[in-house]
Amino acid sequence: MSDETPDDEKPNIDLGPLPDLPRKKGRRKRVVPEHERMKKGSPEWDEHMRRIGRKKGDPKVPGSGRKATPKETKEWLSGKSLDVAKLLYDIAFDDTVAAKDRIKAAMWVAEMSIAKAPTQSEVKVSHSHTIADMLAEINSMRLTDNSKTIDLTAKSVEDAVFVPVPGEDK
Structure with missing residues (x-):
């Protein structure tokens, strides 16, 4: 004879009411009443927050x-940078480490050892231009743009008489 009983002959076990779950530790969230939610969505509340906030x-x-x-x-x-580099190199070539971690370690080693491609920028500065040359260049650039052209011409101020301003140092 077997210890098992058929499904229809199994005894019905009543467990009773289930116990409450243990309460979570930490701060309880406060239930915000409807009138407070409406107040905080109002333009007056936004203005109040702007007044008291950081300006x-x-x-x-x-x-x-x-x-x-x-x-x-x-x-x-x-003083520890050499140890860190050795550790990351070992991680990059260790078959027991996850592939994602090996790739990250290899990238770090590569960034530290492979030189970045140099960028070459050459700036030529010439201070031999006169105002008349610069104005002529501006006019020629404006003519190629097919936009409104303003004729700029430098004038000599050799015959000007300079009057000293009272109270100014000489």
Whole structure:
């Protein structure tokens, strides 16, 4: 005789009411009533928040922003850079490490060892131009644009009489 009973002969077990789940730790969220939700969506609320918020030109809040790395930490880490490079090289060529991590390590090693392509930019500065030459160049550029042309011509001021301004140093 078998210990198993057919499905129709299984006893019906009543477990009773299930216990409540344990309450989650931490801060409970407050239920916001409907009238408060309506108030916070109003233009008056937006104006109120603009008045009390940070305005353009306000000074920076003391203690905010990124904290500087201490000099001692930088010096200590500079001595460990060779160890870090060796570790990442070993990770890049270790078959037991996940492929994603190996690729990241290989990319880091490659960025540190392969030189970036140099960009060549050559700037030529010539200070031998006169105002008349520059105005003539502007006129010629405007003529090629098929736009309205303004004729700019330099005039000599050799015969001008300069009058000193009272209170000005000579």
